[in-house]
Amino acid sequence: MPEAVIDLRAVGVRLGDTPILRNLYLRVEAGEAVGLIGANGSGKTTLLRLLATLLAPTDGEGGVLGVSLRAAGRFAVRPRIGLIGHTPALYPQLTLEENLAFVARIAGIPSAAVGEVLDRVGLGLARHRRAAACSHGMQRRGEFARVTLTRPDLLLLDEAHAGLDAQAADLVAYLVREVQGRGGAAVVVSHEPGRIAPLVGRFVELQAGAIAEPGTAAP
Amino acid sequence: MTGLWRQAWEIARKDLRTELRSGEVLMITVPFGAAALMLIPLAIGVDAPLLERVGPGMYWSVVLLFGVLVTVRQSAADGPAQMDLLSLLGLDPAARFAGKAGASALLLMAFEAMLAPIALALYGSDPRGWWWVLAVLPLVALGLGLLGTLAGAIAASVASTTLVPLIVVPLSVPMLLAAAQVTEGIRVGATIFGWLLLLVVMDLLLAVAGVLSARPLQEATR
Numbered sequence: 001m002p003e004a005v006i007d008l009r010a011v012g013v014r015l016g017d018t019p020i021l022r023n024l025y026l027r028v029e030a031g032e033a034v035g036l037i038g039a040n041g042s043g044k045t046t047l048l049r050l051l052a053t054l055l056a057p058t059d060g061e062g063g064v065l066g067v068s069l070r071a072a073g074r075f076a077v078r079p080r081i082g083l084i085g086h087t088p089a090l091y092p093q094l095t096l097e098e099n100l101a102f103v104a105r106i107a108g109i110p111s112a113a114v115g116e117v118l119d120r121v122g123l124g125l126a127r128h129r130r131a132a133a134c135s136h137g138m139q140r141r142g143e144f145a146r147v148t149l150t151r152p153d154l155l156l157l158d159e160a161h162a163g164l165d166a167q168a169a170d171l172v173a174y175l176v177r178e179v180q181g182r183g184g185a186a187v188v189v190s191h192e193p194g195r196i197a198p199l200v201g202r203f204v205e206l207q208a209g210a211i212a213e214p215g216t217a218a219p
Numbered sequence: 220m221t222g223l224w225r226q227a228w229e230i231a232r233k234d235l236r237t238e239l240r241s242g243e244v245l246m247i248t249v250p251f252g253a254a255a256l257m258l259i260p261l262a263i264g265v266d267a268p269l270l271e272r273v274g275p276g277m278y279w280s281v282v283l284l285f286g287v288l289v290t291v292r293q294s295a296a297d298g299p300a301q302m303d304l305l306s307l308l309g310l311d312p313a314a315r316f317a318g319k320a321g322a323s324a325l326l327l328m329a330f331e332a333m334l335a336p337i338a339l340a341l342y343g344s345d346p347r348g349w350w351w352v353l354a355v356l357p358l359v360a361l362g363l364g365l366l367g368t369l370a371g372a373i374a375a376s377v378a379s380t381t382l383v384p385l386i387v388v389p390l391s392v393p394m395l396l397a398a399a400q401v402t403e404g405i406r407v408g409a410t411i412f413g414w415l416l417l418l419v420v421m422d423l424l425l426a427v428a429g430v431l432s433a434r435p436l437q438e439a440t441r
Contacts, residue, residue, distance in 0.1 A: 054303055075434075079309035089304035093237040105229050106308045108222075130240075150308070 003066050004029050005154055005185035006051060011069075012059030013046055013209075020046045022210045023060070033176050033186040035196045038206035044189045045086070047206065048156045051187060052083045065153055079107060082152030082179075086159060088139040089146075092132035096123055096142050099131055103146050113149060121145045121171055136163045144171045153184035160188045161195050173199055223314045230310075230318025234296060235325065244292045244326055249333050252285040256334065260341050274342025275402035281334060282359065283388070283395045286327050290367020291383045293323045302375075302440065312433035316368055320429060324357075324364030331356045355398050358418040362394045363387070365425035372432070376439035394421060 006028035013021040021043045028034050038044050049055045051064055053074040062069045067077040090099050100114045118127050121141045131139060140163060147155065160172045176186045176199045190196045193203060205212040238244050259277055260270055296319075297305070305315060335353075370386035397414040404411040 049303075052303070052307060054306060076309075078307045081307055083303065083307055085300055085303065087298070087300040089300040091233065091237060091301065093240045094233070098236070102229060102233055103304075103308060106226055106305070106310055146304075 005032070006062075006064050006187070008060070008062035010060035011050070011057045011062045013043075013050060013055060014058045020209050021050065021057075022208075024062075024211055026204065026211065028185045028187065030183045030185060031180050033180055033188060033200045035193060035200035035203040036187055036189045036206065037191075037193050037203055038212075042206040043209040044206055045158055046209075048083065048085070048158055048187065048189060051154070052081050052156055053078055054083075079150070080153045081156065082147040082150055082154070083156045084140075084143045084147060084158060084160075086162075088131070088136075088143055090131035090134075090139055090142050093130060095128050095130050096134065096138075096145070097127040099142060100145055100149060104149060107150055109149060117145045117149045120148060122167070137165060137168055140164060141168055141171065144168075144175060147175060148178070151182065152179065153182065155179040155184065155186040157186065157188045160190050161192055169195065172196075176200075223311050223317070226310055226314035227317035227321065230315055231322040231325075234293065234319060234322035237296065238322075238326060244289050245329060245333075247292075248285045248288050248330055251288075252281050252330065252334050253337050255281045255285065256337055256341055270341070271343045274338060275406075276399045277342065278334065278338040279359070279395050279398045279402075281338075282327075282331055282398075283363070283391050286330060286360075286363045287367065287384050287387050287391075289326050289330060290323050290363060290371065290387060291380070293319060293326070293367065293371070302437075306437065312437040313430045315437075316372065316429045316433040319371075320361075320364045320368040320426075322364075323367055324361045327360035327363050328356055331360060355401050355415070355418065358415070358422060359394055359398050362418060362422045362425060363391060365422060365429055366390055366394075369425060369429045369432070372429075372436040372440075376436045378440075394418060397421075 004027045006026060008024045008026040011021065011024045012019060024047070036044050036047065046055065050057060050069065053064065053069060057069050065077050065080055067074050090096075091102070094102065096118060097114060100117065101111050104111045104114055115124070115127070118124050121144050123138065123141050123145060126134065126138060131142065134142065155175060157172065157175070161169050164172070172188070176188065179186050188196050188200060256277065259273065263269060367383065367387050370383045371380070373386060374380050374382035397417045400414045401411045403409070404414065
């Protein structure tokens, strides 16, 4: 069996005595996109942070991109993971172009690609605008530009369509298909399953930190 | 330039550019620091010998107390989203520490340099000792920058930024003491080598502690 991009086996995460994620089994193959749904507080964001190796499991075993989530080597796999979270990770006092150029230099990517990526997400004319002066939608596009620049093998999108107009929403589809085309995988969280249904092959629902049994809830 | 130093330079450059545009650190600390320096002469009155004697100690006390604000502000500059981003970009935590400490040290040097002429004008007409202070400025700025960045990382790991001054102030007392003693030593003709050595050793120890603890503290922050 080919190596899965995500392979969780009985994984749990506890914060103190409080279980946040419980007994998760999840396997996502290369080229696959999965929709992650669930009510507020069901553990979706925690699961994304676990998959991004930013949290270690407290129970069970699991790995992403062939590296154990418990191994010290998980740090090395991080540059292959792209996470777009609730809060934009832009530096407010830097322009959009400076933000991306900073990312490129830290990641060792040629800065020449920055302009092209900004054009691709529709921010070419706003490249000299500080992130603090950008609308939420523009900041979100800036995040998409960053992920386009870093070309991750595992894409994690939290609240993929939040605050996006129809045109920007097309960028979500573009990002997901691009990572699938590279043989990677994507996990897309949304409160609007209907919007991501055309992008994903299947849905996984979280209920109180555990994966709901198939058939217990329809997207 | 190696990967670590290149990344550290990028972090420092980003932090300094942010400060240049926002002015959040120096615009707050310099006016308050200057006001604090003025309070003692107002209280003592025109007693030139006394002012000259307490001047160096007052200057370094103000640098320490208001310098903490510089390091606190700097350590809080990256929010959780930015911290996650830097981790996922593969940034070496030691590079982040070095870059942030370097940027803090440069801002502290600017802070010290802006306060020095004010202190000179208010406390001492004889600048002999003050020239030697210039040699101590980078050592104190670097020490406070390293200490503040390390304290910021420790505080973030337990989710309490209010811890930063509680860690920085007591641990910076030896630096304050050494800086004041160097200045006083020059004024009275006493030896200052031991105090300078103390500053250098403290800077080295803080740098080593910061680099070695960078990864565990970063991971503990989650």
